[in-house]
Amino acid sequence: MPFKSEYQKKLVVLSSICAALVAIYMLSFVFSSEKSAERSALWTIVSEKLTKTVENIEISGNDDESISLFKENDHWFVSYNEFMLPARLEKIEELLKDISLPAAFPIRSSSGSDSMKFGLGSSAKKIILRTADGSEVLELQIGNLDNAGKNIYVARKGEKEVRLGKDIFSAYLNGARTSWQDMRFFPANIDLKSVQRVIVYQKLSGEDETQKEDWTMVRDGSGWKFEEGGEKADKTKADTFVQSILDSSGEDFLTSLRITDAVFAVEGKVPSRIVLETGDGKSYKITLGPKAANYDGNERLSAAVTDRPFVFTLADWTVNRLWKDKNDLL
Secondary structure (H helix, E strand, O other): OHHHHHHHHHHHHHHHHHHHHHHHHHHHHHHHHHHHHHHHHEEOOOOHHHHOOOOEEEEEOOOOOOEEEEEEOOEEEEEEOOEEEEEOHHHHHHHHHHOOOOEEOOEEEOOOOOHHHHOOHHHOEEEEEEOOOOOEEEEEEEEEEOOOOOEEEEEEOOOOOEEEEEOOOHHHHOOOHHHHEOOEOOOOOOOHHHEEEEEEEOOOOOOOOOOOOOEEEEEEOOEEEEOOOOOEOOHHHHHHHHHHHHOOEOOEEEOOOOOOOHHHOOOOOOOOEEEEEEOOOOEEEEEEEEEEEOOOOOEEEEEEEOOOOOEEEEOHHHHHHHOOOHHHHO
């Protein structure tokens, strides 16, 4: 009987080992399936390597107009009525980064025949990327939001798979043309500390002489004072005012006027303008011009700005904020 007992022990051990191996195998299969599913859910729309070759972007999302962006001499532009309008580099870089990062976009359909119900196919909004020679890098079709309104259906042109993932596209698709334009008056390297003198000419060309008085504000140690009378300005108010000038932007570019037009020339009666003088001897001007129709059809004051190639239209609140009375800063 000792032999039988020894045999039984070995059998038990072997059975336990087999059971453990079977369990390990099953678990590895489960985890492998989960990892495989996870890998298939992660999706890179277009590789970062390919985005670096992109020099033309078309965005068909807004019902009113499509957006055409192109790169020339290392600068990005918005194409509008045969004009090359300066584009916002940061927004373009953000778009290209967003679509080149792996993200969770699990497959929701592989049939290719039911794309229309997801808002894809001919009815889809599109982001199209091309190289300088016109070769297509990507056509991404963007469809409907899901019921929760947070995820969106997408598909690449020529592929049957429909995927669903976080809506990172609507911010790009639904923006107006002006949201892609670089509408800033001044470059970012002009900071508050560099501004040494501010001149505000209040009189508007063609109006009567009852306008607010012109004034000049200069640095006074760490604060500011007015050249007319020598009164000290409130430092916080003055700093905020100068920073608001540096941060200002237009509503749109106005292509019906040129910065060289006589309406912006400083001759005879001085047009309303603001002059910033910096410590390196440079001078930057915002000069108001006549009212003109904006992109929405409403009339706005126009403005020419130093080193900017196109005339801007300005919102009324921008004009009121910039052309302040001296007493507002005392």
